[in-house]
Amino acid sequence: xxxxxxxxxxxxxxxxxxxxxGLGRYASALVDGARALPTVEIVDTRKYSSSGKMxxxxxxxxxxxxxxxxxxxxxxxxxxxxxxxxxxxxxDVIPLDVRAYQKLGLKTRALxxxxxxxxxxxxxxxxxxxxxxAQLGVRAARLEILPLPVSDVFFDAATKAPxxxxxxxxxxxxxxxxxxxxxxxxxxxxxxxxxxxxxxxxVVGRADPTLLADGVRYVESPSDSALxxxxxxxxxxxxxxxxxxxxxxxxxxxxxxxxxxxxxxSSISEMVSVGDFLLPDPVPWENQHFDAAMPVATVAEIxxxxxxxxxxxxxxxxxxxxxxxxxxxxxxxxFVESLGAIYEGAFG
Numbered sequence: 001x002x003x004x005x006x007x008x009x010x011x012x013x014x015x016x017x018x019x020x021x022g023l024g025r026y027a028s029a030l031v032d033g034a035r036a037l038p039t040v041e042i043v044d045t046r047k048y049s050s051s052g053k054m055x056x057x058x059x060x061x062x063x064x065x066x067x068x069x070x071x072x073x074x075x076x077x078x079x080x081x082x083x084x085x086x087x088x089x090x091x092d093v094i095p096l097d098v099r100a101y102q103k104l105g106l107k108t109r110a111l112x113x114x115x116x117x118x119x120x121x122x123x124x125x126x127x128x129x130x131x132x133x134a135q136l137g138v139r140a141a142r143l144e145i146l147p148l149p150v151s152d153v154f155f156d157a158a159t160k161a162p163x164x165x166x167x168x169x170x171x172x173x174x175x176x177x178x179x180x181x182x183x184x185x186x187x188x189x190x191x192x193x194x195x196x197x198x199x200x201x202x203v204v205g206r207a208d209p210t211l212l213a214d215g216v217r218y219v220e221s222p223s224d225s226a227l228x229x230x231x232x233x234x235x236x237x238x239x240x241x242x243x244x245x246x247x248x249x250x251x252x253x254x255x256x257x258x259x260x261x262x263x264x265x266s267s268i269s270e271m272v273s274v275g276d277f278l279l280p281d282p283v284p285w286e287n288q289h290f291d292a293a294m295p296v297a298t299v300a301e302i303x304x305x306x307x308x309x310x311x312x313x314x315x316x317x318x319x320x321x322x323x324x325x326x327x328x329x330x331x332x333x334x335f336v337e338s339l340g341a342i343y344e345g346a347f348g
Contacts, residue, residue: 004041005347006068008059009034010077011045021174023091026148027073033339040343043068059084075115086118087346092245093131099288100180112136120346122146124246125267144342148248149335150327154255157228158324161257166235168200170258172249175207180290186240188213189294193303197310202230231256235309243285247271255327259309259319261302274322
């Protein structure tokens with residue numbers, strides 16, 4: 001790819017609520033990464049970023065010559081009319097896999113199927129790529145994998161963490177809307193186990209404080225730097241989700257040197273990777289029983305792990321080392337390099 005290729009990067013999610021996480025964070029990383037590539041010229045679409053028009057109008061008004069490629073961050077942002085080459089990122093196919101989301105109906109499925117018209121589909125994990133093949137019939141030759149990177153602020157926090165015995169455990173939640181696959185109700189059971197070990201639970205993110213167990217500390221929507229400090233000083237973080245397209249919060253915690261307690265399911269086992277951080281999922285998402293309580297045996301296993309990390313400093317220190325080591329794979333530099341290779345392969 002010798003000449004610079006013009007690229008329209010979908011930035012619609014940056015104007016939506018919660019753009020600091022989720023799809024907004026993906027769009028920010030994509031724009032930042034593309035700007036770092038000398039072979040790509042980003043077409044300015046800021047006038048559309050707050051109006052949502054790009055979902056509905058042809059892109060000829062942005063690029064009259066129709067020479068610029070479009071990179072959409074989700075199938076939901078693809079236009080109806082295809083007048084140029086497309087790259088479409090897919091974060092997950094949860095609306096197609098999980099019955100609780102299928103009430104969104106045929107329209108959502110049609111929007112996802114629209115991604116089959118793209119020249120290239122970019123998934124954020126091998127697991128998501130496999131689900132895209134299964135649900136949308138996209139051939140492997142038209143699929144690339146590009147996980148979202150972890151911000152440097154989390155890696156930096158690990159080097160600044162105080163050398164003290166941790167007394168807290170962290171749980172990241174986003175409970176602005178009901179999302180059964182996240183298993184928010186398992187947080188209270190985890191809090192009980194942590195309390196019996198003598199640890200305080202710190203819930204961060206967006207939650208209804210009235211639903212939290214007594215004694216739980218709530219930090220609403222902390223900045224990345226504040227969140228990184230919480231992770232770096234904590235014994236562990238608990239991630240109860242049953243299904244993720246990637247699962248960035250565990251990686252952010254691990255970058256800060258915070259071991260994870262999560263379940264071996266969907267993309268989480270692929271991202272976390274460290275066997276000691278993963279428990280067998282007692283209620284797999286395929287069962288669709290998201291309202292089930294966490295089994296007593298699983299709670300006991302979590303409590304045992306917390307006790308071990310609390311009482312055995314060498315084991316805890318090794319867990320912290322393994323966490324940081326695994327997170328190194330998700331540095332921004334690797335993301336930019338992989339993004340450049342994907343674009344070069346697509347543009348020719």
